[in-house]
Amino acid sequence: xxxxxxxWLTEWMDAQGITLWGAADLRDQPAPLDRAGDPFxxxxxxxxxxxxxxxxxxQTGPNPAYADEYARVNEHINSLAVALAANxxxxxxxxSPLPASDRTDTVHIRxxxxxxxxxxxxxxGWVGRHCQLITRPFGPWIRLGTVFTDxxxxxxxxxxxxxxxxxxxxxxxxxxxxxxxxxxxPGLPRDEILDAHACDRWKKDHYYQYHKGHNCGICAAxxxxxxxxxxxxxxxx
Numbered sequence: 001x002x003x004x005x006x007x008w009l010t011e012w013m014d015a016q017g018i019t020l021w022g023a024a025d026l027r028d029q030p031a032p033l034d035r036a037g038d039p040f041x042x043x044x045x046x047x048x049x050x051x052x053x054x055x056x057x058x059q060t061g062p063n064p065a066y067a068d069e070y071a072r073v074n075e076h077i078n079s080l081a082v083a084l085a086a087n088x089x090x091x092x093x094x095x096s097p098l099p100a101s102d103r104t105d106t107v108h109i110r111x112x113x114x115x116x117x118x119x120x121x122x123x124x125g126w127v128g129r130h131c132q133l134i135t136r137p138f139g140p141w142i143r144l145g146t147v148f149t150d151x152x153x154x155x156x157x158x159x160x161x162x163x164x165x166x167x168x169x170x171x172x173x174x175x176x177x178x179x180x181x182x183x184x185x186p187g188l189p190r191d192e193i194l195d196a197h198a199c200d201r202w203k204k205d206h207y208y209q210y211h212k213g214h215n216c217g218i219c220a221a222x223x224x225x226x227x228x229x230x231x232x233x234x235x236x237x
Contacts, residue, residue: 003154012087013046016080020137021046022122023153029121032113032148034094040148042155043098044084045115045122047135047142048073052230055141058221059173066217067210070143074100077145084147091151098146101214109196115144120186121158127184128162130170130219131194139226160186170219176202179219 005023013021024043031039054069081097088095098118102111116133120126124144125135132140162184171179178199182192190196204213220226 005154006151008087008091009044012084018046018048018080020124020135020142022124023155024118024121024158025155026118026121026148029117030113032096032098034096034148034150038094038150040094040096040150042149042151042153043118043122044088044147044149044153045118045124046080046145047119047124047133047138048077048080048145049138050141050143052141052226052232055217055221055226056230056232058217060218061175062207062210062215062217064210067215070215070217071211073143077143081145081147085149088147088149088151093149093151095147095149095151098148100143100145103214109200110190113146113148114190115146118146119144120160121156123156123159126159126162126164127193128164128170128223128225129168129179129181129183129193130174130223131179131184131190132220134163134223134225136225137229139229140220140223141226141229158186167224169222169224173218173222174199175206175216175218178202 024045026043027041033039051069054065058066077100085095085097104112116127119133125133128134134140168181171181176198178195180193203216207213
């Protein structure tokens with residue numbers, strides 16, 4: 001493992017204004033395969049913050065501004081991922097971008113690989129009781145990007161515990177009752193934290209106007225780590 005990130009990668013991240021990023025060791029994970037059928041051993045993970053002035057308004061439910069911001073940030077992440085993968089490949093390594101929000105398994109309501117897994121292993125944050133990544137700089141008011149690669153990188157250190165304490169703000173705020181309240185640790189199945197089908201049904205039944213029921217955001221919006229990161233107040237205070 002290299003002791004430092006390549007200069008070109010650090011400069012690329014700086015040029016994009018990305019301040020929270022790292023590399024994840026995926027050698028013991030079911031990582032995606034490249035075109036030759038070989039698994040990627042690592043991933044570059046980064047976070048793009050959402051507009052906090054919009055996020056604070058979602059505590060009582062999604063709105064058009066949030067839906068627009070969600071789409072804007074996802075599009076930005078996808079553009080960054082394609083550009084980064086191209087830069088990695090130009091240096092002779094394998095690379096593959098993971099779409100920001102692409103539900104490829106509609107039965108189990110999941111994508112090809114969890115962005116959160118790469119992010120926790122890269123040391124960006126931990127998974128909260130709302131089943132979303134929480135970061136120190138931005139709380140959970142972020143979207144994640146991931147590029148798989150075989151480039152040798154200084155990975156981690158991984159975060160292997162949660163820092164939510166006894167807080168249950170997200171659990172109590174979830175209108176679908178989809179959150180179990182269990183504390184995350186690496187390897188804990190998603191279903192132990194989130195009833196994805198209950199969450200999905202509620203969104204489709206109540207928020208279909210926002211990307212056909214793919215948006216809610218209440219659990220993230222009420223998270224104290226997001227509120228405190230920006231020095232804001234909760235809507236009930």
